[in-house]
Amino acid sequence: MEENKPTSREELKSYFEAGDYPTQGQFGKLIDSLRHKEDVLTNKEAAILANSLADIENGYIQYYTANVSNQKFSFVVNQQDEEDQLIEIGETNGITVKKYFYGNAPYTIKAKKFPGEELKEYEYYFLQYQIDPNFYNYKLFGNNLPTIEEGFEFGTLKGKMFYFQLQKQNIGQKINIVNTIINFKNNTDISILYRTEAGNWNDSYKSKDSVTDHYDAWDYLTFRYSANLQGIERSIECKVYNADNEQLLQTGYLYSGQNNENAWGGQVSRVRNVRIECNYTQTPEYPQSDRN
Numbered sequence: 227m228e229e230n231k232p233t234s235r236e237e238l239k240s241y242f243e244a245g246d247y248p249t250q251g252q253f254g255k256l257i258d259s260l261r262h263k264e265d266v267l268t269n270k271e272a273a274i275l276a277n278s279l280a281d282i283e284n285g286y287i288q289y290y291t292a293n294v295s296n297q298k299f300s301f302v303v304n305q306q307d308e309e310d311q312l313i314e315i316g317e318t319n320g321i322t323v324k325k326y327f328y329g330n331a332p333y334t335i336k337a338k339k340f341p342g343e344e345l346k347e348y349e350y351y352f353l354q355y356q357i358d359p360n361f362y363n364y365k366l367f368g369n370n371l372p373t374i375e376e377g378f379e380f381g382t383l384k385g386k387m388f389y390f391q392l393q394k395q396n397i398g399q400k401i402n403i404v405n406t407i408i409n410f411k412n413n414t415d416i417s418i419l420y421r422t423e424a425g426n427w428n429d430s431y432k433s434k435d436s437v438t439d440h441y442d443a444w445d446y447l448t449f450r451y452s453a454n455l456q457g458i459e460r461s462i463e464c465k466v467y468n469a470d471n472e473q474l475l476q477t478g479y480l481y482s483g484q485n486n487e488n489a490w491g492g493q494v495s496r497v498r499n500v501r502i503e504c505n506y507t508q509t510p511e512y513p514q515s516d517r518n
Contacts, residue, residue, distance in 0.1 A: 282326060283386075284326045284327050284328070284329070284330065284386075285305075285326070285327045285331055285333045285383055285385075285386045285387065285388070286324050286325060286326045286327060286386065286387060286388070287301070287303075287313060287315075287324070287325050287327075287335075287387075287388045287389075287390060288322060288323070288324045288388070288389050288390070289315050289318070289322070289323055289324075289325075289389075289390040289391065289392075290320065290321070290322045290323070290390075290391045291315060291316070291317055291318045291320075291391070291392045291393070292317075292318075292319065292320045292392075292393045292394070293317075293393055293394040293395075294316065294317050294351075294392060294393075294394055295317060295344065295394075296316070296317070297316065297317075297341055297343075297344065298314055298315070298316050298339070298341075299314070299315050299316070299339065299340050299341070299392065300312060300313060300314040300315070300337075300338040300339045300340075301313045301315075301335055301336065301337060301338055301380075302335075302336045302337075302338050303327050303333055303335055303336075304333070304334040304336070305327055305328065305329035305330060305331070305332070305333050305334075306329050306330040306331065306332065307329040307330050308327075308328040308329030308330075311327060311328050311329070312338060313325055315390075315392075331383065331386075332382050332383065333382065333383045333388070334379065334381070334382045334383075335357070335379070335380040335381065335382075335383070335388055336377055336378065336379050336380065337374045337375065337376060337377065337378040337379075337380070338376055339376065340367070340373055340374035340375075340378075341373070342367055342368035342369070342371075342373035342374075345369045345394070346396070347369075347400075348369075348396050348397050348398055348400065349368070349369060349394060349395065349396050349397075350366045350367065350368050350369055350371060350394075350395060350397055350401060351366065351367050351368045351392060351393070351394055351395075352365075352366055352392070352393050352394075352395050352426060353365045353366070353367065353374070353390075353391070353392055354389075354390075354391040354392075355380055355388070355389060355390045355391070356387070356388070356389035356390075357380055357381035357382070357383055357384060357388065358381075358384045358385075359384060359385045359387075360487055360488060361421075361428075361450075361488060362389075362428075363380075363428055363430065364423075364426050364427055364428050365426070365427060366397075366401060366426050366427070366441065369400075369401075370400065370401070370402070371401060371403065381430070397443070399443060401441050401442065401443055402441065402442045403439045403440070403441060404438075404439075404440060404441065404442045404445055404498075405437050405438055405439060405498070406422075406437070406438045406440070406447060406497060406498055406499070406500060407435075407437050407469075407499045407500070408422065408435060408436045408437070408438065408500055408501075408502065409435050409469060409500070409501040409502070410432075410433065410434060410435055410436070410501075410502045411501065411502065411503045411504065412433065412504045413503065413504060413505045413506075414462055414504055414506055416453055416454075416455065416458065416462065417433065417453065417454075418433065418451060418452070418453045418462065418464070418480070418504050419431040419432060419433050419451065419452045419453070420432065420433070420449060420450065420451050420452075420464070420491070420502060421450050422436075422438055422440075422447045422448065422449055422450075423447070423448045423450065424438075424440040424441065424444045424445070424446055424447055424448065425441065425443065425444025425446075426441060426444065427439075427440040427441055427444070431452060445495065445496050446493055446495040446496070447493065447494050447495075447497070447500075448490075448491075448492070448493045449464075449466060449476065449478060449490075449491030449492055449493070449494075449502070450488050450489065450490065450491055451464055451478055451480055451486065451489045451491050451504075452486060452487050452488060452489065453480045453486050453489075454485045454486070455480055455481065455482050455483060455484055455485070455486060456483060456484065456485050457483070458482050458483065459482055459483075460482055460506045461479060461480060461481050461482045461506070461507055461508070462479070462480040462504055462505065462506055462507060463477055463478070463479050463480075463504070463507040464477070464478045464479075464480065464491055464502055464503070464504040465477050465478075465502070465503050465504075465505075466478075466491065466492060466494060466500055466501070466502055467500065467501045467502075467503070468494075468497050468499070468500060469499040469500055469501040470498070470499050475492070475494045475497070476491060476492025476493065476494060477492065478490060478491030478492055479507075480504075
């Protein structure tokens with residue numbers, strides 16, 4: 227059996243030594259050594275490439291789309307050592323796809339083009355993404371809801387993977403945005419972050435006042451807190467009040483000696499104006515299985 231061995235670089239270079247003219251056969255070998263952008267990898271070549279990917283330490287996007295038809299969505303990735311990278315995705319029919327970033331961390335992901343057209347009544351795009359490995363972000367857009375504007379910052383990766391999932395869904399009703407004003411008062415000297423979440427929506431962690439833009443079909447808010455109290459002897463309680471009538475609605479705890487992440491802070495419904503107050507407290511009994 228005749229082996230189809232590749233021509234070495236040294237031999238290819240020798241075809242163009244000063245004063246020499248490559249023969250037709252030598253030109254043929256040169257062309258055969260080049261890969262055309264439309265060439266399809268053989269099974270062996272694909273296996274070799276897949277094995278080499280195991281050594282790649284670059285960050286990457288792992289995405290999944292369903293029912294988005296012929297729509298295309300794109301991101302811009304700002305990264306170290308390389309120019310901004312444009313990544314375009316389309317319909318994957320529920321199959322997960324991975325694409326690597328060219329450069330090194332840190333990676334900051336921004337929206338480039340997110341069309342919201344070609345939606346029927348009550349249809350919306352449901353977006354789920356993950357910048358922080360500790361929690362997901364959720365959002366609806368399209369139809370009467372604001373689209374994802376160019377330049378919208380998904381965030382800077384806290385890890386290697388940017389997970390992204392997009393689906394077109396028929397909600398069965400018109401969805402409107404409702405707002406709740408949140409006043410945050412941290413009366414301790416510990417850094418405390420909070421975030422809120424509701425149906426098909428959530429916010430990112432922050433330590434300042436905020437206004438939600440969640441949806442009327444799921445008009446409730448769940449509170450989460452994060453604070454590192456390792457080496458701290460006092461616990462903290464965060465109370466949620468209805469700021470319109472000073473009614474205490476929920477109390478959440480951050481436990482001493484613990485790195486409290488995504489700590490449950492309770493849930494409120496149909497409240498437009500709340501205040502969160504965090505204060506030191508006597509150490510409560512730490513539960514055997516805290517709510518995640």
